[in-house]
Structure formats: structure tokens, C-alpha cells
Amino acid sequence: MEIITSHNALDFDGLAAMVAAGKLYPGAVKVFSGTLSKNIRQFMALYKDLFSIKYPKEIDLKQVKRMIVVDTASANRLGHLKELASQEGIDFYVYDHHPPSLDDLPASIREVEQVGAVTTLLVEKIAERSIKLSAFDATILALGIYEDTGSLLFNSTTPRDISAAAYLLSRGANLSVVANFMDQPFSGEQRELLHVLLNSSQHHLIKNIDVVIALWDSNEFIPGLDTVTYRLLEIENCDVAFAVALMQGKVNVVGRSRSNNVKVNEVLRKLGGRGHDRAASAIVKGKSPDEVREIIMAELEKTVQPGLLARDIMSTPVKTIPQNISMEEAGRIMLRYGHTGMPVVEGEKMIGVISRRDVDKAKIHDLGHAPIKGFMSSGVLSVAPDTPVGEIQRMMVEYDVGRLPVTDNNRLMGIVSRTDILRTLHGDDYPEDHEVLYSFTGEENQNCLAIMQERMPSRLIATLRLAGEMAESIGSRVYCVGGFVRDFFLRVPNFDVDLVVEGDGEELARKMARHLGGKARIHERFRTAALILPDGTKIDIATARTEYYEFPAALPKVEKASIREDMYRR
Template identity: 50%
Template sequence: MEIITTHVNTDLDGLAAMVAAQKIYPGAELIFPGKLSRNVEEFLALHKDTLKNVRNIKDININKVKRLIMVDTKSPGRVSKLKELFNRPGVEVHIYDHHPRAEGDVCGKVEVVETVGAATTLLIEKIRNKGLEITPLEATIMALGIYEDTGCLVFTSTTPRDIRAAAFLLEQGANLAVVADFLGRPLTEEQKALLKELLVTAEHHLINGTKVLIAKGNVDEFVGGLALLTHKLSEIERTDAVFAVVEMEDRVHLVGRCALKEVNCRDIMLEFGGGGHPAAASATIKGQTVDEVAGKLLELIKGKIQPPLTVEDIMSSPVKMVFPETTIEEAGKIMLRYGHTGLPVIKDDKLVGVISRRDVEKSTHHGLGHAPVKGFMTVNVVTVTKEINIHAVQDLMIAKDIGRLPVVEGNMVIGIVSRTDVLRTLHEGFKGRYSTTYNDKKSSSGANIRPDMQRALPRRIMNILTKAGEVAQELDYQVYAVGGLVRDVLLKVENLDVDLVVEGNGIEMANHLAQVIGGRVRPHEKFGTAEIIFPDGFWVDVVTARVEYYEYPAALPQVEQSSLKHDLYRRDFTINAMAVALNPGRFGELVDYFNGRDDLQIGAIRVLHNISFIEDPTRILRAIRFEQRYDMIIEPQTLRLIEEAVREKVISRLSTERMWGELRHILEEADPEHMLDRMSELGVWDYLFPEITFWEIQYVISEIPQALMILRNWGWSEPAEKWLPYFLAILHLTTQEKAYNICERYNLGRRQTDKVLDTIAYGRVALRKLSTTEDVPLSDLTKIVQTLPREAYPLFLALLEDKNAIRRFRLVMESVHKNKPMVNGKDIREMGYQPGPMYRRALDAVWRARLDGLIETREDELAYVKSYLEQNNAPKIQPKQPRPAVPAAGPNQGNKGKKKKGTRPIV
């Protein structure tokens, strides 16, 4: 177990350094050792759901910690009870700190202790060197740390490295509006006096839902840091925009800080001859009084502020609701099914509570899934109306530490607004845990790909698709070809799998279509699907447009009837979520709700929503398979979702049958070695083969394709089970016991398991015999190679390094095909020898002699067999003896030899 921690009374630099360290140690958990600073508490009140693997120190088993990563401290006195780990054997300590070393500090196996303004800077440099990606939200958190510990880059401890790190974070999308909202720094006495005056004179205005503060002041001498005081004002007053108008000496200084895009400080300051940025700007005015400048400022603001978003703009609606008697387990299934993080609880059409995902997970963890939600729901529910602006919602969530707010109209719940909804307005590109990952900017492409279909599809399939459209038209249905067929038509790759989706009754459609094109129908009433099966084994799948949901992660999907869009949304990737209309008049029209064609063109594998891998972890293996098969790239967000799912160990929840199904598909691909490499790179390998270290077999796996090609040139016919040569290569270094357990785990048959065990049992001997420099008879080599299954031949060719050994192996391969004995058991019988095991031994001896060049012709073989049988005293066939006459039965002879009833014969 790895944990990342920092000092007690954690400040923003400590928090940011922990988040940055987790990018370098992705499997580690974040542990706060004790009390948090006010800034951190407020930040986490809104953002806690965005941090990964955060746990309380009291909730971890300290005895399981094997690595401790300390950031922003190396003092044992500042990590609370975690200091117990420092003297514990087997615990590895890594330190990232910017404080000078002091007496009593801990020493670590890895130490990065350098004098910079913020500890976060040290970790950002590591992130850049490793080429790791960070999200805009992560960049914002890290910027908070740097800006706090460097006083917004003005403290004397600030180094060029801090500024470069901050610049890098801005390039990655760090939001300075959020940074400004959570920062603070100490003031001088003069600044404190001016701040007090500004607070006293501050005027609050509500303009188009935006809270604006204008503060005025007069001082005889110049006081530096007016920008900082303006920032302090915004912190204290919690407004959306703050303007400080202060007369110093002979001029008026005007500074603005705007936290919202609705207020553009730069545009306002341009009117006063100043400048700056939309969020921060200033101006200096001569010849006017403070009151004159303040009055003009207020009029400008009124004309420039745009109304902000309201709850109605961002809320989710309609909302799934539960009743007080609904069980915790069922509430959890509904949340997973519809992607909600909380549900209102309704009784008699009135809102009586809210149950959150965290409540469900905590209750389930304690075995209380059967209990009703009324015992765990929050009853003091805070609600909002749809007219409230999002800034008020944000303040409410922070003040009350609430993750979701029901939206009410009278006594009716009309929607719900969550932290994720608010965060999307703060962080550009932010994706909550339950959101789509595609760009839903169009309902369909409008393109017609009929010419592509005619070029790519055989006449038989085009005929089926045409007839399907005509039948659907007669039934007043809409029918579409979907999935892999559409994808491969666009890729100009052959695909003969026909999947039809019907907006209507799929089984009825299948019955009518079968009458037109022939074939029998096999319906599946539960799922609303059917198969049309032709006499030659070809089949067509016909399904009712449906939406699938998962009752729990990694479960088999459940089904509800729905629309084409919902049916496509249940699929794994955008490139597989396209359809082509088949009805007359629309035939060939491409339906592409999720921009799959765009992803095909840029070569991107993209999931449709970001709990896709949680719902169905087999999609991780499919993403790898499609990426390598089509030479595409898993796009960054999908890749992050895979990495998160792997860290969450979702693959371990899969049944072995489903896991093996996807693994076998990979091993049957034309080039599975690159897919296996990718599985190892993404951490998937360890869940499929925890007993086997990938890098130990990687070289052999990479050599199998070349070995297969050479064997084909030698006349070796490829086995029916194409996956088995790669499977043998994966297991060849393990023990028979471990290999047997793996075969059992994946439910391999007895014949397949025996081939695996024989490969391991006899493989090393075969390699040694083939690689020896001694003169070994060809018959001996052939005999030992024949103890191996033919599916193991690619493995052994890949393992052979010496040219002479490869030459010997080829001779063995040729001998198996070309040197079969010409004599057989019939010839031996005609020599007068009695059938039995000696036949096989004699024929084996002939074959060995032929391999060693001792005999060549059939006559040589017959002579050799005869000599062999004579030397081994083989039993000859005895001549038949005449049958003796049977005497007539006497009075008692009829029962002779019969057992008496109820007795046993004596042996």
C-alpha cells in the first residue's frame, strides 16, 4: 500500500503537492494527517469529489503501508501518527520538500529537497520530465499551491522555477479565477489601515444577478499592494467583482478583480485609459475625484455585465426519485443505471430527504444494502428554485458543504443541481464522473454512404439490407444496420456481421424478413431480439431498439425498449455507435449521433460516457484490441478513464468467462503481440495473468508472428485454435501447477489443458536436444519433438537461437511429413505375427531407422521389421486346432459349471 501525505494544518501548497505526487505515484492514496487550513477546507467543500483515492488517516491500516510519500515536509513531528512508519522495517520513504533541512528531519530513500518557493514546483518539474498529462482542474489545484506559497509570485522566495511551473500550469488550463478565490496573504500596517477604510466605505450592488462591490479610499502617501487589497476585499466580501477606487497623492488609482466571465475588467479599465486582463486590470486617473471615478465606474458596469447562468440552465431534469421504503441496494442500482450521484426521497408527493451515493456506499460497506433509505437519507434538505444564479448555488454548496440541491417549484421537485454541474461552469472541459465523453453537437451526419456499402459489401448482404428496409417500411417501422458493419464499410474493411436495429418490434420484423429472404427465426423474447439463421450457417441479428443498463459494475446488461439513439448509446465506442438507415428513401443515410465518423478519420478510440469502463470492464480489453487492430490511438480522456478503472480494480469484478472471451478475441487477432504489450503498459496484464511477469515473456511473444510465417513456409498447417500458440507462449515459463490453475480458471477443456502441460513438461528437454552441439540421431530428435503439441512449434522456433538448432528443427518438421513408413500392420500380420503392442513398437523402430538413413525401400522396411520381430521373440499366430466332439449330457451334466443361486464363485 502506498500513501501520500503532508503536514498537519495542511495549506494549499501541501494539498497541491499531494495531487501532483499522485500523478507520479498513480496507485497511491491521499491521506491528510490532521487538521486542514481554512482555505483547504473551503476548497475541498466544493471539489472533494474530484480528488481520487482520498482517505482519512483513521480509516487506513497503517501496518499495510509499504511506501510513504511526504510532500511539503520532512519533519516527523508534522505528520501526526504517521511518524510511526519511519522506524518500521520494510517501509520506503520518498520526500519532496522545499524547506531547508533541520535537525531531526526524516531521511528518505528518494529525496528531492531543493530551495524553491513552493513544494508543488518540485513535483511539477517531475511531471513535465515524465511527459505526464494533467487536466485543467489538476493544473488549477497545483497553481493554488504555487500562488499561495509565493504570494502570487511576489514573495522574495519565488524562483524562476516557480514561475516556469506556474506558466506550465496556465498552459494546461489552470483557472486563475478559482486560484484568486481561495488565496490570501498577510498585510502591512499601512495596508491594514487602508483595507479597513475600504471595508467601511464599500458599496454593494446586485447587477444582473452579479454581486459587485465598489470601495473608496483616500490616503496622503502612496500605499503599495492595492491589487492585493482588492483581492482581500473579494475574499472578505465574497462578491463576484470588486473595484477599489483610492486617491493617493495627486491621482486616483483604480483596481478591479473579476471572478466571473460576465464581468470583463479589461474592457472597463480601457474606458479609464488603463488595461490588463479580463479578470484583473487597473488604471490611473488624473484630474478627477474618487466620487467622480466611482460614479462613472458604476454606470459602465451596469452596461457591460451580462446575466449569469441560472439553476435552470445547468440542472438535471427530469430526476429519478425513490421512496423512504426503497432499499439502499435498489437506490444504488438506480444511481448507477441513470448516472446520478444522489436521489431525492419523496413521500406523498413531497420532498422528505436526499440519499447520496456516499450514503449508499457507506451503508453497503457495512452490509446494510437491505435497509430502507429513510434510515440513511439527509432529512434537512436545502432546496433552490430554478431562477437562482449559479454563483449563489456555489456559495450555498460551500457554506453548507452540500453536494446536490433539489430544484423545486412549489411542492414539486423539477430537477437537481450537483457539484459536477457547478464545476462544469468553473472549469472548462471538466467532466464529472457520470458524463458523456463525446461531443454531442449533431444528431446525424446527413451523409449517404450507399456507394461505400455497394463497394464494400457482397451482393448477398446488400440484398438482405435492401429487403430489410422494404419489410420495415411495410410494417411502418424504421430499421438500421449498426455497429461493426458500418464502421468497417467506412474503413473499407471486410465485415460480414449483419446487425439490424428496429424502432418497433424486432421479433415481428425478423419473422416477416425471414419469410422474404428465407431462413428460420430463433427469437429471444426477454431481450426483444431474434436471429435469422440460413441453411449454410450464416445469420442476421435483429434487435428491438433498446437501452442497456448495468445493475452493478461488471454485471451482464439489463434491457429496456427505447430509441435508436439510446440503443447506440449503450455501445462501447463512438466508432461502433453509428447506424445506416435502410428504409426506402433513406437507404444509406448515415446516422452518427456521437461523431464516430470524425473519430474514424482522426483514428481515435473514444468511449461514449465516462462510467463506461465501470459498467463493463471488458471494454478496456476491447479498446486495446481496436486501437491496435486499426492502428488508432485511445484518445486522452478515454485513456485516463481506463487508467482510473484499472486503479479501481474493476477488471477483478469480471467473471472468468467474460474475461476469457475478450482475451481469446485478442489472441485470435492477426497481431496480438502489440495488444499484449498495451495490456501490460496499462496495467491490465496483472489481472489476467497475475502469476506471470510480462517482461519475462515479452521477447518470445514478439517473435511468434515471425515463427508462424516461417512454419507456414515449411508446410506447417496452422491449427484451428489460432489463439493456442500465443497462450502456450504466455505460459511456457511457469510451472505445471500454476499453468494447470490458469487453465482451470479460464475453463479450458481437457485436451487444451493437456497441450499446455505437455509443452511445459517436455519443452525444455526438446530445446536442449535441438540446441546441443552433440551429434543426435534425427530419430531421437523427432521422437522428443513429437511429445509436444503441434501448436507449440511456433514457440519453440521462437526460442531457438542457434542456426544449427533451427536447421535441426526444420529437418524434424520435414521428417514428420516425408518419412512415414511404407509398411503397416497388415504387412506384419501377413508375416504370421499375432496382433498386439509389438506392432506399434515394430513400426516405430522402422520409422526411426528410416529417419536415420538405415533403410530406404519398402523391401528394406519389410526385412527390418522381420528382423526386429524375430529378435524380440514376437508371438506368432497359432494354427487353429480342430474342435473336440461334445459328449451327450447325462442326468446331472446339464447343470455342470453353473453357479447356485445366492453363492459366489471361488477365485
């Protein structure tokens, strides 16, 4: 006998996957392994006459030779069928979408892929084999996909899930039925549970990630802790939420994450938990909620990847305007650099912001000669270098500002713009204000040290390493640029090195000359230097800069800039 089963506390993805597996293996008997979630119980109360699913006591387990297991690969989650799964001579087919674990079943057919819902894998097979689906079948399968992907809104949703959902819609899936069971209202017990969790929730800032842990201590079992935890995550507006609830002598733990920096399944692994990067759960015996919370905190410290801060994404150095210049001159400076607004400084201290709009108003009233101090906006919002990116995003939305200065004791360190925030959300796929003529299709990141050691003299490698160490010691960053980099990747010998320094290139040249016994020829006007080593090797060192011309045929005016601006200039 073949049976199809899924995990204990069955959800819609597990039920839908069982139905889909029944289409692929029509001779197999569908069997509930244990308890059903509240939503499934309500669903089955209405639709049970349309299903043929048995309970373990209704079949002869001794006749079972093969188990087709969906939405789990762990025998520990098979409820009343756990003992059967541990017997010898049972053949297993496994279809799952959870990360693999050491206690997974030994399957002769194993298909485990990172999709939002396991039902997606089986729908793809149904489509490939052109197996007929009724509108009712399509609706049940759609319920599984929509539940486990949060109606296709969870970050775990993949293009395959959406394609599978589209296929089911083409087969008559009824979204009204799907919506009816997706939007289940909270019961009175669940509202009380959420209220207690909100009152007990504590925010912890762990490596710049906002983590909320909330506790519940009761002898009463309340179903739907996963749904309540997701609502907790939304209300607290945090990156990660853990609900730790003592129910009937067992600590139930549910974790939800919307940050790529925290994988809740790894955090809960110490407690025997399983799940996805963004959604996981565990049941713990013999420990109190406080003990479980301490374990979660310890695992978070180990596994959390640091979140981005203002200093990680800010643009620096920042173009600024001194307070004593006129509005007309301020307008020319903004036009020169293509900025719509610039910080106003008094020495190194930021005292306000002036915008192109302010300049236009001054000109309308013939006040272009007036100092900008009378027109600038003071009391400008700013953030500290260690402000989390999530907080910066919240401030930009709340106050409708396009850029936030980064200050340390009123000293301007950098600036974060809307574009910087959007890049953290969308990566390099964010639309730029320029056209990319040539795109790189290889590895995004590649460690070239081994290639350098193979192709370059060891003395030159040592010099470059020294340049990096010395630049770091003076608060700068140094980059190889120009033909040297081009020929390196083209495998053409070229040891004529050009370095660009974000910071002070002249100081780096002097420091290296003193250390290596060479000479540094400084060209202060153009912020460049030539480092000549004792063996005659010459290395050109330049401060990252931008240039502009005050009038045709004039020599360029040079100012410090970022490596990005320097590359754009080149």
C-alpha cells in the first residue's frame, strides 16, 4: 500500500500538497498524520465530503510499503505515523521546500527546492504531465500557495510560485474562496494572546537589527500562534519577532523575520526548531519561557549578520557651501555640481541647508546679493553615523525628505539620499540616471589575491598591501585604477600602478615615502603625487577628486570627492 501524508498540525500548503500528490499518485491513500490547524478544521467542516482522506486508525499500517511525504522531510513531524516511518522496509518519496536537516527521511525520490510553497513543486509536475484539474482542485491547490507565500507577498515567494498560481487561475481557481480562508478574523483568545504579547514585548538591538521577543505563560493552549506572531511583527514594526508561549507544559516558539540578516530557522535550531529563513517554529519541553528567551538571545548573537548603518551607505565627502557667500554664488555652485540642495557649514559644523528653490525665490525678489544665512533652513534633520538604515528609511517617509546629513557632534560626515536607501532595498537593479553602455555578466564579487600572486611580482604586492594598511591608518581608502587594472584582467603585463585615495592622497604618498625610503613629489594644486621608490619604481597617487572650469580655457579647479565621483569624472 502507498500512502500520502504530511506534517502534524496540518496547514493549507500541506493539505494542498497532499491533494496534488494524489493527482500524481492516484493509487495512493491520503492519510492525516495527526492534528489539523484551526483553518484546516474549519475548511474540512465544510468540504470534508469532497475529500477522501483517512486517519491512521482507519488503515492497516502493516500493509504500508511506501510513504509519499509532502511539506516535511522529518519523521519527527509525522505525528501518529512517526513510528511507521522509523520501520525498516518503508520506501519514501519526499517533496519539500524546507532547508535540509540531519534527521531527514532516507528517500528514494527526494525533491526539495527553495520555493515559497511546496504545492508549487507538485503543480509544476501536474502541468508538465497535463493532468486534468477541476476548478475545485485548482482552488484547493491555490489555497496552499497563497497561504505559504502570504498571498504572494512574503519575501520567500519565487517566480515559480507566481507561475504556479497563474496556472491554477487558468484552470478555474476561485480567489473568492481563497480570500475567505486567508482572511480569518482573530478569535477572542487570539486577540487576548496578541494583547499579552504586545505588553510583554521587548526590543533588542542586536548588530543593528531590531529584534522583538514576547512571552506568554499560561496552561491554556491557544491555536494560531504563527498568525499572532506575524501580526506582532507588523505592529511592532521590527526586523524580527519571536513569540515564546508556555502552553500546557510546553514552550511553543514561533519566529518571523523580514530581514536578510536574520535566519530564524538557524536561531531556533538549537531548540530543535525547523522552518525557513523567515519563518520557523519549535516546541521545547522542560524549560521555562525565560530560559528559552536566553537561548534565543545567545543564538541571535552568534548568527545575526550586522545590519547596515548610515556610515555604510552615506556619500562622502559632502559638497558644502560656506555661510558667508551670496545666494547668487550658491546657485552657481549647485548648478556646477548638479545638486538641488547643499548643506551650509561654519567651519566643519553644519548649520543649515540651502536649496535651489531658496535661490530662485531670492532672485525673484532681487536678493541674489544677500548672504545665504538669511535664507537657509536651520534645525535640519540629521542622523548619526551609527543610525540603522531602517530608521533612516522611516524618517525619510515620515518627514518627506530626500536626503539626511550624517553628523557627529554637528560635524558633517556624509549624506544619505533616497537613492542610497533604494539601493539597499533593490540592489544594483535600481534604475540609474545614466545609461549603462557595457555590463559585466561575470561574478559580482571576486577575490583576486590568488591571481595577483600568480601574475605580479611579490615586491609590488607587498607595496600595494602596505598602501592599504597605511591608508587605513590615516582614515582613508585606496584603490588601484586605470590601465593597470584593465591590463591585469586582460592578462597583459603592466606594472605601472595608479592609486586613487578617498581621503588624503598627498599624506599617503609622504607616509609611504618615509617608510620605504623613497621620494614623494607633491602637486598640491591637482591633489596628486608621484611616489618614487629606491629601485626606480614610480607609483602615481591621486586624491579622489572632481574638476570644474570657471570659464572656457581656464585651468581646472580641483576638489575632493568619492571614488564613485572620481570614476565618473574619468
